[in-house]
Amino acid sequence: MANAAPRGRTSRPPAKTPAVKGRDNDAAAQPAASVTSRALALLGTFDSQHSAQTLSAMARRAGLPVATAHRLAGELVAWGGLEKRRGEYRVGQRIWRLGLLAPAQQNIAEVAAPFMQDVLFVTQNVVNLFILDGQEVLLVERMSGTGAGLPFRRVGARLPLHASAAGKIMLAYGPEDLFTSASGGLERLTPRTITNSRVLAAEIEQVRTNGYATTDEEAGPDNYGLAVPVFLPNNQVAAALGVVTKGRPASLGAVVPVLKIAARGIARRLGTEQWPQ
CATH class of the missing domain: 1.10.10.10 (Winged helix-like DNA-binding domain superfamily/Winged helix DNA-binding domain)
Known part of the structure; x- marks a missing residue:
């Protein structure tokens, strides 16, 4: 019995490590x-x-x-x-x-297009439609023509809130905490870009008073912006409708009323459209 196992111990193969449920699947998915x-x-x-x-x-x-x-x-x-x-x-x-299927692109752009065409026809300025996208505004639709000149931005372009007319609209009418988060570090894009948060706050207050926002070569040289808000029925700002000009700013007296009429038309249509949940 010399080869017998010591008492109290049995000879057995090494125990296998028990499989952890989902381990193989997790390893395969990683x-x-x-x-x-x-x-x-x-x-x-x-x-x-x-x-x-x-x-x-x-x-x-x-x-x-x-x-x-x-x-x-x-x-x-x-x-x-x-x-x-x-x-x-x-x-x-x-x-x-795939991008065309996004609700923000599909619904707002389709609804706004006829009204943007009206603005282009009346003002002969490049017409832009922006929505809020995080800490920037996103260009979702643009109208231009032979008399309006070349557009400054492509659809899909993003601009900082503090340096664009559409961005100032979002700061004025968007979520209350948006200004605080957006004014932490104001990047200078041109010598005219507002980089002082107090100056920007005063500008945004003026936007609320006027009902429109402007830029004066703040996002790029020889680039003048003008925008108004587009509201949903619950008074939430859905987009910013504006024009951009080269050489000189657009005439406020001539263009702002046209933009506001178009913005109200878009807002009415947005109120009757069925938005995806």
């Missing part, structure tokens, strides 16, 4: 989530100032290795999310089509 976040980071490098980029620029802005960016960009091109032309990448048609 790489997919990582790939998704990296692909989104790559897409997030595109904006109105970076509509066409080289692979190295995309990788640098996304904080990804070039090899990883190359592999993800190839997959996005195959899917239709990106297009490659002459060594540069652009947002693909598939992303553009």
